[in-house]
Amino acid sequence: MTTERTLQQQVHERLVKAILQGALKPHEPLPSSRELSEQFGVSRNTVVLVYQRLVDDGYLTPVPRRGHFINEQYIKQQLSLRGDTRTASLFEPEQNAGIWEKRFAIRPTAWQNITKPANWRDYPYPFIYGQVIPDKISAARWRDCSRFAGTSRHVAAWVTDQVDSDDPILVEQILTQILPGRGIKASPEEVIVTVGAQNAIYLVACLLTQASTVVGIESPGYVDAFNIFRSTGASLKPLRIDASGLVLGQQLDGCDLIYVTPSHQAPTSVTLGLDRRLKLIEQARADDFLILEDDYEHELNYLGAPHAALKSYDNADRVIHVGSLTKTLFPGLRLGFIVAPRAVISELRALRRLMYRHPSALDQRAMAIFIAEGHLDGHIRRARTQLAAKWSLMLNEISRRMPEIYCRETSGGSSLWLTLPKGVESWTVQKEAARRGVLIEPGDVHFLGDLPERRSIRAGFAAIDKDKIATGIGLLAEAIAASRQ
Known part of the structure; x- marks a missing residue:
């Protein structure tokens, strides 16, 4: 069972799947609520609520003193609405390389985009833009x-x-x-x-x-x-x-x-x-x-x-x-x-x-x-207070640990734009930083033209805990030093 659903939803989904796939015999009653609760490791009340939902939705029919039975007529209707999904498997697939590619009016996949690891939360120090710590x-x-x-x-x-x-x-x-x-x-x-x-x-x-x-x-x-x-x-x-x-x-x-x-x-x-x-x-x-x-x-x-x-x-x-x-x-x-x-x-x-x-x-x-x-105003006030503290800490730590870095002066926002010393490229720093658990974004993708600036990085601070900023900046300084070697 997945953890993104409540226990009741998980039990409900598994029973619906079992019913539609024919894993349960239609002429036999389903296990009692007590038996099923022990089998799934959930409370009996959870199973009772699931059974009631399945009755309300038409999947089950309650029979007094006998239990819950599959509603065969309803299930047949459901399966008929889904149609026969086996048709495609009856034919051998043709080799049609390029049948779609030559018809694309545009190729968005060929354009540069900002790329962020899907597992960015796994990095201890995620200095990335566009993500937040949930309020x-x-x-x-x-x-x-x-x-x-x-x-x-x-x-x-x-x-x-x-x-x-x-x-x-x-x-x-x-x-x-x-x-x-x-x-x-x-x-x-x-x-x-x-x-x-x-x-x-x-x-x-x-x-x-x-x-x-x-x-x-x-x-x-x-x-x-x-x-x-x-x-x-x-x-x-x-x-x-x-x-x-x-x-x-x-x-x-x-x-x-x-x-x-x-x-x-x-x-x-x-x-x-x-x-x-x-x-x-x-x-x-x-x-x-x-x-x-x-x-x-x-x-x-x-x-x-x-x-x-x-x-x-x-x-x-x-x-x-x-x-x-x-x-x-x-x-x-x-x-x-x-x-x-x-x-x-x-x-x-x-x-x-x-x-x-x-x-x-x-x-x-x-x-x-x-x-x-007034909840949006309240959220903005809290966010501004928290981000202002992070912004100030970021500026202080960058100035203290990386004085050779040029940081654009700003009056706010949720990220800083940094220019690396001559001879140091952003992608090299990105790789060295990632080895240390620090996630940053190289800035070359933000430039139009054939010769982008390769010494810029964007350091976001909305997705990182304030208590981790000083350590993260220190590790970033190490990554920059290693990129010079």
């Missing part, structure tokens, strides 16, 4: 909100197909609780919910870009955004960044769309200052290009308050704003949103309908309740 308080609050969303009071909001609509309560919470903190004022017609921020970028790319479109994108930058725009055939123009974020001026010439991460630049975590934000809006108006703002880690500022979003300064409807509701909370939940002019949202809604209609209506309602009850 037990938030997890408990989310379970409560999910249960409440599943009650009869809310069932009508998610049990039916919403076609291309979003949960109105979630949209209201985004408008009243999320956007004001970013300085954005919008109407319900200017918001759409997505399956995370990455899906939001994909929707915008599908709507606005094609082979003739030039997309300016930060380099180093967000790798998945590179590949999303590649998938539409757009031409990518790498844009230089510095200690203050995206560099403006002539390098933006010829761009139809600029993709930018102003709050904490991906992957360096530097922040685009107010002066540049205003100048970028003005240049977009003067040079007639559009801006896609990915408000990456907006909430994670440790020095001063977060800047207002680019969208808040946009009085010419040139900025599309993308945000995540779950990145800092539970990355696996996948809920995000787009704020854009009504005409854009209308087209995005029609496009989304063709892809997946709408994100899970149940998850939307649970998130609406979660935000309305």
Whole structure:
């Protein structure tokens, strides 16, 4: 039995499998609850509840004073619905090498991606980005909100197909609780919910870009955004960044769309200052290009308050704003949103309908309740406090143990961008670090072009315990020293 299911679920699954595979004789009663509880090593009450569920679902028929019998008529119906699965085995397989490969319109597997070991939790010192240590308080609050969303009071909001609509309560919470903190004022017609921020970028790319479109994108930058725009055939123009974020001026010439991460630049975590934000809006108006703002880690500022979003300064409807509701909370939940002019949202809604209609209506309602009850704000406060302490410790330990390393100055975020000494390459360090139980991410994949920078690494700190940071940085220093030899 697997440990990811409750004992009751495990017993239930095993009995259903045995019934459908014919392992139990239909004309004989199943073992008594006492016998089965001893056989499976579970309580008798667990077996009684499982038997009752199987009766409710039609698998079993209770016979007074005789026990539970398999409902043969129901089982035959179930098996007939599944059809004959033996057909494929009756024919010899043909050798058709290349039958699919020559028909692929694009080859996403050939594009570079960020790679993270599936067993990253097995590393004692996981300095990786994009993963978190589960917040037990938030997890408990989310379970409560999910249960409440599943009650009869809310069932009508998610049990039916919403076609291309979003949960109105979630949209209201985004408008009243999320956007004001970013300085954005919008109407319900200017918001759409997505399956995370990455899906939001994909929707915008599908709507606005094609082979003739030039997309300016930060380099180093967000790798998945590179590949999303590649998938539409757009031409990518790498844009230089510095200690203050995206560099403006002539390098933006010829761009139809600029993709930018102003709050904490991906992957360096530097922040685009107010002066540049205003100048970028003005240049977009003067040079007639559009801006896609990915408000990456907006909430994670440790020095001063977060800047207002680019969208808040946009009085010419040139900025599309993308945000995540779950990145800092539970990355696996996948809920995000787009704020854009009504005409854009209308087209995005029609496009989304063709892809997946709408994100899970149940998850939307649970998130609406979660935000309305103040749990998201509470989670962000806790996360910011914990991450700020880790951020400060990371900076101190890197400065103390690796003074030859250049670390980009930031005001927050959940990772640091490090440049190794000359003659030391990131992949060599990665291998040496892994031998010591330290997991880091080489930064070359984040650069556009044929000659990426091979001395950069990204060190995330959201997934590592604070108490392990000092030791982990010490081991990383050893790995860098070993890479020089």
